[in-house]
Amino acid sequence: MDKIKLLNNKNIKIVAVLVAATIVISGLYVLFLPKHNYLEEKNKGKKEKTSDNRISPLTDQALFFEIKRIRRRGLEEEMRKFGRNLPKPNPYYVVLNIDGTEYDGSKIESAQGSGSGTIADWDTGYGYGKIIKDAEEEQETSEITFKIMEIQSKGILFFKRNVPMELESLHLTYDYRTGRWEGDDYFNDSDGYGHYFGENCEIWFDIHQTDYDEDEIPYWAEVNILGTDPKVDDSKLDPDNDGVPTSWEWKWGYDPFSPENHTQLDPDVDGLSNVVEYKLEKWLANPFYKDIFIEVDGMKGSGKRKDLPYYMFPEESQEMLMDKFARHAITVHIDDGCMGGGGELLPFVESISQESGMMQKFYKYHFADDRKGIFHYAVIAYASGFCHPQSYGNRYDTFTISGSKEVFSRVFMPYPRYRFNPRTFYIWMASLFMHELGHSLGLMPAPWYCGGIDNISMVPGRLPDNMSFIEKMKARNHAIEYWANYVSCMNYGNSGGPLKGILKPSYAWMVLDYSDGTHGEHDYNDWAHIDLTYFQKSAPFVEDSFVS
DSSP states (O other): OHHHHHHHHHHHHHHHHHHHHHHHHHHHHHHHSOOOOHHHHHHHHHHTTOSOOOSOSSSOOEEEEEEEEEEEOOHHHHHTSOOSSOOOOOOEEEEEEETTEEEEGGGOOSTTOTTTTOBOSSBOOSOOEEEEEEOOTTOOEEEEEEEEEEEEEESSGGGOEEEEEEEEEEEEEEETTTOOEEESSOTTOTTOTTEEEOSSEEEEEEEEEOOTTOSSOOHHHIIIIIOOOTTSOTTSOOTTOSSSOHHHHHHHTOOTTSOOOTTTOOTTOSSOOHHHHHHTGGGTOBTTBEEEEEEEEEEEOOSSSSSOSEEOOOHHHHHHHHHHHHTTTEEEEEESSTTSSOOOEEOOOSOOOSSSSHHHHHHHHHSOGGGBTTEEEEEEESSOEEEOOOSTTOOOOEEEEEOOHHHHHHHTTTOHHHHTOTHHHHHHHHHHHHHHHHHHTTOOBTTTSBTTBTOGGGOGGGSOTTSOHHHHHHHHHHHHHHTTTOOSTTBSOOOOTTTTTSSSOOHHHHOOSOOBSOSSTTOOBHHHHOOTTGGGSOOSSOOOOOOO
């Protein structure tokens, strides 16, 4: 009898251990279970008991491939070559193949003649074009190949010929049931859904199908996943009242029936809430990919100086700046009038100082209130260059730079190599713009971040008056040597050399980049320190106004 009890107790212990082990293993499985988008999980449950497996019963089935923007890369490398004319890219065009049917942009016939689909600009701008392909009814997927072909001239003299060379290529599979695609671009990938950052081109696009209610949520998804009415436009409905419509939440993987605080949600930490990203979707805002929006106004010329009739931020400078940020997975959007807000020509002002109050006036009366805290504000003036808190909350959200070729010539007078190369002017403007923008992204001088930023020792004229000329030059040369490895447009220094910078201008004038911290002693990693939300915050320090 005792033996039987002992066996029973032993069995009970074994069972208890097995049960405990099962619970632990189950817990670990749940803990490490891959987290999927809720829509995918909901979709899996619906597939088994779907009541309507039709794909397009309300309208003829077709596919739309919308090319929102193409930006050709590599302009800076061309601009740094000596030349009087501004470089143009080789002509390029789009080749799109959908289910075996090919669209060739080089063969377009239009009022402009054959081949009018070729592109000869560095940037197509917003809204390039749309290509439509009819589909078989109830077709589940489409195979898409998108290519950008460049026309290169090969051969010499009379034996030259144009040869198309592939610049970029991506393959995608579109699903008519969900309206999503996968392949070389897919939902939540590293360079943004509907955005492809290639070696030679940056491309924004969208794919959707014919849809009875035109909300870009396919019939199958509405009926079998969301349970919404496929005859009602969900781009105008917000059933959970969280500030964004059902169609936007569906596109970006949110639950349209579960309220979320989209006024505060900022998954990519770029300072733009989901509500703002939704409102700026027309201008390619992406809630999961960092964006910087900048409104830029220009200034009228004086009418007296032998200079430009107005000062604006040239497209070439914009392109070089945008490409530098794009390499760090940040899209810079510049509204110089293309978004309906920037591009205003402000009245001429000889010089804008931090203390004059002119920038505050421009900020108050020429920069829309509903853009403050969302866009940075920049003014291209005659002679100026600073980032100063003009808003009422001591926020560094506005800055100005010089856009004058006359000022440029004075600055580069000692450097013939640069002064007589017209392309240098555009690099100079891009570098100045990037410098001042850097301040509004948190790149501030010591003691707040880096002593190499805006180092006054680099500029003898900014040193105390009681220092002798010799003392000032010694201080300058010491600063140049100390910060020589800090290769950043934030640095007033230069690369030194036997003549201590006489042959090369300031980093802050010709380096079009922030430092990455890899150049040796006394270098700083600006890119890692950037805070895209900095321009929205009240600065932790206050700059005294001072007039000597």
